[in-house]
Amino acid sequence: MKENKLVYIMGDFNVDLLKYDTDNDVQHFVNTLFSNFILPLITRPTRITNANQPVQSGLLYCDITDHLPVFQITSLNHSCKSERVDSDVFVRCLSKGNIDAFKNDISLYRFDNIYNMENLNEAYTYFESVLRGLFEKHFPLRKRRRRERKLQPWMTDDILQSVKHKKVLYKKYLHKPNSCNESKYKHFRNRLNTEIRNVKIKYFERKFAAYKSNIKMTWNLINLLINKGGKGVSETPVRCNGKITNDSYEIANAFNSYFTRVGPNLDKSIPHSDTNFTKLFSESLYGNYLFLCNI
Numbered sequence: 001m002k003e004n005k006l007v008y009i010m011g012d013f014n015v016d017l018l019k020y021d022t023d024n025d026v027q028h029f030v031n032t033l034f035s036n037f038i039l040p041l042i043t044r045p046t047r048i049t050n051a052n053q054p055v056q057s058g059l060l061y062c063d064i065t066d067h068l069p070v071f072q073i074t075s076l077n078h079s080c081k082s083e084r085v086d087s088d089v090f091v092r093c094l095s096k097g098n099i100d101a102f103k104n105d106i107s108l109y110r111f112d113n114i115y116n117m118e119n120l121n122e123a124y125t126y127f128e129s130v131l132r133g134l135f136e137k138h139f140p141l142r143k144r145r146r147r148e149r150k151l152q153p154w155m156t157d158d159i160l161q162s163v164k165h166k167k168v169l170y171k172k173y174l175h176k177p178n179s180c181n182e183s184k185y186k187h188f189r190n191r192l193n194t195e196i197r198n199v200k201i202k203y204f205e206r207k208f209a210a211y212k213s214n215i216k217m218t219w220n221l222i223n224l225l226i227n228k229g230g231k232g233v234s235e236t237p238v239r240c241n242g243k244i245t246n247d248s249y250e251i252a253n254a255f256n257s258y259f260t261r262v263g264p265n266l267d268k269s270i271p272h273s274d275t276n277f278t279k280l281f282s283e284s285l286y287g288n289y290l291f292l293c294n295i
Helices: 024-035 096-108 120-138 157-175 179-210 215-225 248-260 262-269
Strands: 088-092 141-145 238-240 243-245
Touching: 096 120, 157 179, 179 215, 238 248, 248 262
Parallel strands: none
Antiparallel strands: 088 141, 238 243
């Protein structure tokens, strides 16, 4: 699933989903599937015994075994990988405020009419629609621009291929953790790190030589070398007027108020004196400095 692939799990699990409320093993089985967004395609009984009546499940009926055959039709050329026409992605904001508002709406919603429904499927469908509506209300999909990952300018195609090979060796070492695989991985990793370091040094040597007369480009290279990005917004909380806040507007006003009052506050803290500042100098200074006397 981490590789964004379509997953089907098939097997004779012998798990009675109707015992979800009473059997811990069934609960664990169902919760594990649901936590990985895996839902059952067959939602009706597939086995006929003397204890139950034949069911109208829409499955294939036959007398070969006591299990009804099941099937799933899917497209063979189906792919989970979306064709990237643009770089837009959609995300949901799961902030604490949205979660609290979602919980509050659920607690205030009256589900009395569900208990009055005689059809279990209709009751569940109604409950799901209410829950989904509240979910979409508080966690709507919002478009976010995807930032394309930029490679470092000194990363050549050969180095990128070596990085992929290093990952292959690392996976092999994890799969079979023996001294041979460990030695191969570490030896190749160290050689690759040395090669990347040398290529990086040569890249900056060429660039600094090319822009030695351009101070702006020189500083851009220095910032790139020390991995200094653009100006970001700090999320560190600040105490403003006796309270701690993360609000950027309040923080900006607090800093502005502090620095604009540094001078007046410093002046107030200096004790008043009637002594002229020239009294602090010796008389020999008057002949050497022009502005130590009144003009």
